Amino acid sequence: MDTENRRGFATSLGAIAAAAGGAIGLGNIWRFPYTVGVNGGAAFIVVYLLFAFLLGMPVMLCEFTIGRNAQSNVIDAFGRVSPKHHAWKWIGIMGFVCSMFIYSFYSVVAGWTFHYVILSCKGALVGLPSDEISNVFRNFTAGTWEPLLSMGMILLFTGIIITAGIEKGIERFAKILMPILFGIMLLLCVRSVSLPNASEGLAFLFHPDFSKLDSRAILSALGQALFSLSIGMGAAMIYGSYIRKEDSLFKTSLAVTAADTFIALLAGIAIFPAVFAFGLSPASGPSLVYEVMPNVFNSMPGGVFFAILFFVLLTIAAVTSTISLMEIPVSYISEKTHFKRSGITFVVSLVVFGIGTLASLSFGLLADFTIFNHTIFDFLDMVTSTYLMPIGAIGITLYVGWVMPKDKLVSELSNEGSLKIGWFKFFYFIIRYIAPLALLIVLVSGILKL
Numbered sequence: 001m002d003t004e005n006r007r008g009f010a011t012s013l014g015a016i017a018a019a020a021g022g023a024i025g026l027g028n029i030w031r032f033p034y035t036v037g038v039n040g041g042a043a044f045i046v047v048y049l050l051f052a053f054l055l056g057m058p059v060m061l062c063e064f065t066i067g068r069n070a071q072s073n074v075i076d077a078f079g080r081v082s083p084k085h086h087a088w089k090w091i092g093i094m095g096f097v098c099s100m101f102i103y104s105f106y107s108v109v110a111g112w113t114f115h116y117v118i119l120s121c122k123g124a125l126v127g128l129p130s131d132e133i134s135n136v137f138r139n140f141t142a143g144t145w146e147p148l149l150s151m152g153m154i155l156l157f158t159g160i161i162i163t164a165g166i167e168k169g170i171e172r173f174a175k176i177l178m179p180i181l182f183g184i185m186l187l188l189c190v191r192s193v194s195l196p197n198a199s200e201g202l203a204f205l206f207h208p209d210f211s212k213l214d215s216r217a218i219l220s221a222l223g224q225a226l227f228s229l230s231i232g233m234g235a236a237m238i239y240g241s242y243i244r245k246e247d248s249l250f251k252t253s254l255a256v257t258a259a260d261t262f263i264a265l266l267a268g269i270a271i272f273p274a275v276f277a278f279g280l281s282p283a284s285g286p287s288l289v290y291e292v293m294p295n296v297f298n299s300m301p302g303g304v305f306f307a308i309l310f311f312v313l314l315t316i317a318a319v320t321s322t323i324s325l326m327e328i329p330v331s332y333i334s335e336k337t338h339f340k341r342s343g344i345t346f347v348v349s350l351v352v353f354g355i356g357t358l359a360s361l362s363f364g365l366l367a368d369f370t371i372f373n374h375t376i377f378d379f380l381d382m383v384t385s386t387y388l389m390p391i392g393a394i395g396i397t398l399y400v401g402w403v404m405p406k407d408k409l410v411s412e413l414s415n416e417g418s419l420k421i422g423w424f425k426f427f428y429f430i431i432r433y434i435a436p437l438a439l440l441i442v443l444v445s446g447i448l449k450l
């Protein structure tokens with residue numbers, strides 16, 4: 001293998017920024033708040049926190065371990081860690097397909113977000129009544145060319161960064177974009193909690209009422225943790241392969257999980273007090289940020305400025321995630337062929353643009369075209385989050401827990417004995433028994449639509 005290809009992140013902070021950037025995305029700022037909203041608030045968050053740290057983080061650590069030990073793309077990684085077990089490469093192949101599918105529908109939503117940056121800059125939503133704001137959203141997403149153009153811009157930004165390489169592209173941009181994202185988020189939180197009646201929104205977020213928790217909410221907390229931490233399809237694995245041998249994988253996974261959770265909570269703090277302060281519904285579902293938030297900005301002093309900041313924040317979060325999605329196919333193809341990264345990026349982007357076009361049109365022209373009763377967009381979302389990610393995560397934990405030689409695992413986690421890993425027994429127990437079982441429950445209940 002060409003050593004140039006296997007150059008990784010130059011610093012531990014860069015590795016954390018890149019991996020956190022991959023994990024932090026629309027899942028945190030768009031999906032987390034509305035999932036909390038429809039599942040009743042604080043009690044859901046408590047369950048989410050448990051899942052993120054007790055299940056999500058160990059699975060992420062497994063992915064980092066496989067990636068760094070194998071020093072390869074996600075498909076070849078399994079056979080390299082344990083050469084007798086080549087068949088496990090199917091987990092990697094699934095991850096490859098899954099990353100292309102997620103990228104395709106994710107970039108549609110990321111495109112909407114980018115479009116809202118432009119609308120906010122133009123002040124197009126200023127002063128509109130709430131039903132007009134909803135109409136703007138529905139008409140835009142049902143359109144043909146505008147959403148496609150916006151999606152194309154996301155693919156372009158992502159492609160430029162990917163083409164620049166691991167250290168000069170992914171790492172460098174993560175180090176610039178992540179602090180900006182964090183700063184904007186803090187500003188929005190300060191604005192939101194300083195609104196009159198902010199306490200109602202904070203109570204919704206932080207006073208748990210466990211009577212509101214049903215099995216559905218619990219499953220959706222686990223599903224949200226998987227999606228938000230980008231687990232089960234190789235995104236953490238490929239970044240793991242770029243982490244330096246002297247960095248602690250445990251610390252990196254802890255920092256990424258903590259950052260991802262923290263940003264999701266901050267998104268809740270930025271959104272709910274504002275939603276309550278203006279008497280809007282927290283349970284409005286996926287359209288929360290596009291249909292509800294513009295109303296919030298309209299009623300808020302300085303709203304135009306905060307609206308721009310908010311949608312810029314969402315776009316940055318989305319692009320640092322699309323980068324991690326794109327790196328999976330690009331790294332594989334560039335390790336298998338002699339084509340340049342730029343050419344590979346271009347071709348992968350074209351394929352994603354093709355699938356993404358179908359996903360985007362499923363809000364308009366192709367709204368009546370369904371696969372198993374799902375529009376194309378919903379189908380891609382469903383196949384990845386209900387099937388591919390849980391199956392991938394189960395495969396990854398079983399592989400590390402039962403197939404990978406234990407001494408190799410210990411050596412990778414302890415950097416060949418130089419780090420203390422007192423937590424190992426607990427971790428090993430979780431990934432051998434608890435995680436596969438819990439993930440199996442998510443998978444089965446997702447399939448049976450429990």
Ligand code: PHE
Pocket residue numbers: 022023024025026027028102227228229230231233235321322324325
């Ligand atoms: N974790 C990302 C988010 O929260 C989504 C994602 C899933 C990205 C899987 C990459 C892989 O938005």
